[in-house]
Amino acid sequence: MEMITENAGLLLDAIGTTLLMVVVAGVGSLILGVLVTVARVSPIPILRRAAFLYVQFFINVPLLALLLLAVFALPDAGLILPLLPTAIIVLTVYESAYVAEAVRSGVNTVAVGQIEASRALGLTLWQTLRLVVIPQSLRAVVQPIGNVMIALAMNTALAAVVGVVELTSRVNKINLVYAQPIEIFTGAGIVYMLIALAIGLAAGRIERKVAILR
Amino acid sequence: MSEKPQNDAVARAMVRLRAVDKHYGELHVLRDISLDIAEREVVVVVGPSGSGKSTLCRTINRLETIDSGEILLDGEPLPVEGAALARLRSEVGMVFQSFNLFAHLSILENVTLAPINVLKMSKADARREGLELLARVGIADKADRFPAQLSGGQQQRAAIARALAMHPKVMLFDEPTSALDPEMVGEVLEVMTSLAAEGMTMVVVTHEMGFARRAADRVVFMDAGQIVEESTPSDFFDNPRSERAKAFLASILAH
Ligand SMILES: Nc1ncnc2c1ncn2[C@@H]1O[C@H](COP(=O)(O)OP(=O)(O)OP(=O)(O)O)[C@@H](O)[C@H]1O
């Protein structure tokens, strides 16, 4: 127990770093993911193609490989950013591909007739997306996006490998000193579980809020 | 050829199709279609399943593109895409077989969505006009309900009100009563009949012969992507000229 109390400050710091990554990359990947989906359903072939390739690329490359690439290869190419922002950017672009997939599957649940009715009334593509497609797909996308966010929370641990001192990295360091792996890693596991639980509960609440009658 | 049979209104072509062709891959769905629809005219389109009636209807607001030929609305060629196309569509009302009311919006919001966002009408004006339209189609008391809470006939009347809210130059109806239980067909046809009487220019794909006789100025019979016959309702139903029309009429009378 004193292992925890003695390192409380460091641990809270590390949890703060983990939460910061979850929140910033979470919001960032939501915005980017929605933009990628808009590109994917747009009438402009080159945008659609680019968005498709974007999603395919990030879904098919391991996150760890991307992190290593960004941390070790980009500085070589002259792009130097501190570690934490680099990790957050990589997490954002990586998870945005999964957000885009989740949003697209939600968009696909909107009946074609709804879109045709909207176009027939003279609403533009953007108005159709904003006023008809997005409100109707919200319900279908909340849970899948919640799952992406939970995966993101777990994936932040990979940033430890490239040197970001977040929760996993910190408990690992503490364990090197105290050699009490069961306690310290179980404790970290509980923190991750709580984060996942909070995201899951929030998703459930939002889902009930946006429910529509069919 | 586009003379409106019995009407004093000037026979100006509101919709003009000239030599329109369309394929779906190998399938030649519209073959050299030429058709003029005068202002205030009501044209009923009939024909066997798969003859291209829906496709014809949908080309008029460019929900379907065409391969060749020309379509003019009120003298102007249909824009290809973008804002100009959206504006054109706002002038053409469309009523679908499956209603397609917006599931996430109340009936009144369904009716006011496009006036507010396309015509930039104020919310208050759109609401007032929307309620008037709902009253006109007999569902004023359903304004705050959601589509799923209405019967099919009520939903279709709401869909007609939604289209009318844009003050369209033409209304397109693609089998508006085919998805309805028989006891609800009458209430929708009644609304359409009064629209026709008020002088709305209408293109109606339907097999409702009573409506065609009562409200249509002209019946267009299509088969295999072609217009085979065009005549007044009584001529068409009582004295069909082509063998194909005779066979078609025999088949719908058999049911
Ligand atoms: N999007 C499409 N892709 C390929 N073929 C299509 C498409 N839409 C329609 N068709 C085909 O084109 C033909 C004409 O279809 P259309 O819907 O216009 O017929 P219709 O006269 O309205 O028939 P119905 O009375 O059954 O509604 C049919 O053979 C149909 O299968």
Ligand SMILES: [Mg+2]
């Ligand atoms: Mg049809």
